[in-house]
Amino acid sequence: MKVMIIGCGRVGSVLATRLDEAGHQVVVLDRNQQAFRRLSEKFSGRRIVGNGLVEEYMRPTLQEEADILFAMTDKDNVNLMIAQRVKRNFHLERVVAVVHDSILAGLYKELGVETVCPTDLVIKDLLQTIQES
Amino acid sequence: MYIIIVGAGKVGYHLGRLLIAEGHEVMVIEEDRSKVELLSLEFHDAVMQGNGSMVEVLKEAGANRADVVVATTGNDEDNLVICQVTKMMFLRPRTIARVNNPRNEELFTGLGVDASVNATKIINAVIQEQVKAGDMMIPLLTLKEGNIEIVEVELTRSSHIVKKKIKDLSLPEGSIFIAVIRGEEVIIPYGETEFQPEDKVLALVKRESEQALRKIL
Numbered sequence: 001m002k003v004m005i006i007g008c009g010r011v012g013s014v015l016a017t018r019l020d021e022a023g024h025q026v027v028v029l030d031r032n033q034q035a036f037r038r039l040s041e042k043f044s045g046r047r048i049v050g051n052g053l054v055e056e057y058m059r060p061t062l063q064e065e066a067d068i069l070f071a072m073t074d075k076d077n078v079n080l081m082i083a084q085r086v087k088r089n090f091h092l093e094r095v096v097a098v099v100h101d102s103i104l105a106g107l108y109k110e111l112g113v114e115t116v117c118p119t120d121l122v123i124k125d126l127l128q129t130i131q132e133s
Numbered sequence: 134m135y136i137i138i139v140g141a142g143k144v145g146y147h148l149g150r151l152l153i154a155e156g157h158e159v160m161v162i163e164e165d166r167s168k169v170e171l172l173s174l175e176f177h178d179a180v181m182q183g184n185g186s187m188v189e190v191l192k193e194a195g196a197n198r199a200d201v202v203v204a205t206t207g208n209d210e211d212n213l214v215i216c217q218v219t220k221m222m223f224l225r226p227r228t229i230a231r232v233n234n235p236r237n238e239e240l241f242t243g244l245g246v247d248a249s250v251n252a253t254k255i256i257n258a259v260i261q262e263q264v265k266a267g268d269m270m271i272p273l274l275t276l277k278e279g280n281i282e283i284v285e286v287e288l289t290r291s292s293h294i295v296k297k298k299i300k301d302l303s304l305p306e307g308s309i310f311i312a313v314i315r316g317e318e319v320i321i322p323y324g325e326t327e328f329q330p331e332d333k334v335l336a337l338v339k340r341e342s343e344q345a346l347r348k349i350l
C-alpha cells in the first residue's frame with residue numbers, strides 16, 4: 001500500500017516506521033525537519049518538509065494514487081481541514097483524521113470524515129484495565 | 134440580532150465594537166486570557182474565555198439562539214471547524230468565516246460555510262477600483278515648495294477622458310495638460326487632441342486642484 005502521513009510526531013513517526021518495516025510505501029510530511037529524527041534509522045520512505053495545509057506539498061504524492069492518508073499533526077482542527085480537503089480534491093480510498101477532542105471526533109464521523117480519537121481509545125483501555133483488576 | 138464572534142484579534146475586536154454600537158447583542162469568544170481581561174474593560178459581559186471550536190464553549194455562549202456566528206481568528210483551520218461545528222450542532226445561526234489564505238475560500242464554501250470574507254480579495258478589489266479612478270497619478274516634479282506639481286497619469290480603457298477631445302473636457306481651474314506621450318511620440322496637446330488608452334498624460338497642477346483633476350481622469 002502507498003501511505004501518506006501528515007505529522008511526524010510521537011505517533012506518526014512510529015506508525016511510519018512500522019508501515020515501512022511491513023513493506024508499505026510510506027511518505028511522511030512535517031513542517032519541521034527535526035521531527036524526522038523520530039523515525040528509525042532504517043526508515044526507507046520519503047520525508048517531505050512542508051506545511052500540511054498547503055496542498056502543493058502533498059499533490060505529487062497524492063496524484064500518484066496513494067491509497068490512504070493519515071492527518072495526525074498535534075492540532076485537531078488542522079487534521080480536520082487537511083482530511084476534508086484531501087477527500088474533496090483527490091481520490092484516495094481512505095482519509096483518516098486524528099482528533100483528540102472526543103465530541104469533535106464524533107461530530108465529524110457523522111459528517112463522513114473518518115476520525116480516530118486517541119482520548120477515547122485511552123479511556124476505553126483504562127476502563128478495561130479497571131474491570132480486569 | 135445576537136451575534137457570536139470567535140477570536141478577539143483586530144478583526145474580531147473592531148467588528149464587535151461596531152456591532153455593539155449598532156445596538157446588536159454580541160458575545161466575543163477568545164482563548165487568550167490576557168486578551169479577555171483587557172477586552173472585558175470595554176465589552177464587560179460581552180466577552181468570554183474559551184476555545185471557540187469546542188461544542189461546550191459555543192453552547193455556553195448561547196450558539197443555539199444566535200443569529201450569526203462569525204469566525205475571525207487568524208487560523209483558517211480554526212475558522213473552518215468553528216463554522217462546521219456551529220452548523221452541525223446548532224442549526225440556527227448563519228456562519229461567516231474570515232479566510233486568511235485566499236486559496237481556502239473555495240474549500241470553505243464547498244464544506245458548508247455560509248459566507249466567507251477574504252481581506253486580500255477585498256483590498257485587491259479596492260485597489261483595482263482606485264486604479265480605475267485615476268488615482269495612479271505619479272508626481273514627477275514639485276515646484277514652489279510643493280504648491281505646483283507636474284504629474285503623470287497612464288490612461289486605461291476605463292479612464293473617463295479616453296476617446297474625448299481636450300476642448301470637450303472641463304478641466305479644473307489651476308490645471309493644464311502639458312504633454313501626451315503615445316508610444317514613442319510626444320504630443321504637445323491642444324483643443325483637438327483626443328486621448329487614447331495607454332497614453333501617458335503629463336499635467337501641471339496646483340496642489341488645491343489635484344483632487345479635482347483626479348476626478349475627471
